Amino acid sequence: MIRVVLPAHLRTLARVNGDVVLEVTPPVTVRAVLDALEARYPMLRGTIRDHVTLARRPFLRFFACGEDLSLESPDTPLPEAVVNGQEPFFVIGAIAGG
């Protein structure tokens, strides 16, 4: 089971409290996690990545195990600690503004 931590606004949209737990078919990649997340919570489609291009929205970042995975290929396998549920996969809103 994969644990996903969402920003507060997206938890509100998806009507969930706390972490999201997903079953993801291996290989577990960023793309596979987001596919599973959007399949279960379709209201999140378009809020994390573009509807058409599936590109990450500019002010969102992906982290796991203390590493910034935002610029990695979406098909790069996620760390084993994420795959076995020890560590969550984070979707984080960039701190932006002034």
Next chain:
Amino acid sequence: MSKVRVLVGTKKGAFILTSDGKRKDWQVSGPHFAGWEIYHMKGSPVDPNRIYASQTSGWFGQVIQRSDDGGQTWHQPGTPPGEPTTTPDGMPKGESNKFVYDTSAETGKPLTTHQWYDGTQHPWEFKRVWHLEPSLTDPDTVYAGVEDAALFRSRDGGKTWQELAGLRGHGTGPQWSPGAGGMGLHTILIDPSNQKRMFVAISAAGTFRTDDGGKTWKPINRGLHSQYIPDPTAEVGHCVHRIALHRSRPNVLFMQKHWDVMRSDDAGESWREVSGNLPTDFGFVIDVHAHEPETIYVVPIKSDSEHYPLDGKLRVYRSRTGGNEWEPLTKGLPQANCYVNVLRDAMAVDSLDPCGVYFGTTGGQVYASADAGDNWASIVRDLPAVLSVEVQTLP
């Protein structure tokens, strides 16, 4: 007794203000969608409990919300609360925020670029929905004006959206360029006497009209004069801030342009200036009295570089002559040290008698007048910056 419901979109959520027909005592509900920018909310004229909202964020993009109970509960169309979020075969149902430009050859001339600030061509990129305009006859049909400028329509209550690509594809699209606030399609007016005719306004392209339900469009900017563009009388490129009409006389249009208040008596074929004795003719809002088609309202703003009222005095100006002759309305409005702005979608009127007039400010105040502008009082004073104000008059 009639009731009034004021729908207020702000930088950090939506608020719903309700009162009886006296419009003195108000109940405030909200924030709905706390923390999100609510560019616009508007109710269906045929089913006032059906309200559409544009919820948007620089981080998370666009979401369309819908209420079927007058704003008490909301859902994203296509994913009603309590229902499965996927189809039986597992496909996602959340489509309400999917705005994809039409590039098909069948429904419009595919367009991929428009003019950028530096004069080069730039790809068309969807950013947000600025304005939602429900159909006058069908609660499930609603139009969306978006940035980068385009017009979309939903016929299933906001679940799915299709572009009316004839607007971007009619010919002048590559010449459109964004204003300082972005290239947004911010005004949609449907002719009540002929719903195949619609008017839209775009910053900074101008005003456009369709006479065939949105299939084909033409620019209607003759008579506009904008000194800040290379050809001041060009067919497009004018920074139109807002247009308004009275439902009894839809061929007469009023416009607050970047500078200049304008009027057309021939459905936009030609425009003439009616700024008259206004102290400054820069501004954003313009609206028409519900029962007097020659009575119009603007809020003059000092200039395009100083977005606040002249001399720190918040004054609504009213013309009872369809322009040119204006009177300041000040009773109940701050007349010293007021430096707020009133944005283009932040004024509305109710249809009671006497007509109520409402506007919201970037300082978070929503002001109401229950006597057509003679006297004003704030309904609320400390909301986030107000982006839009709409009013529903309920039985």
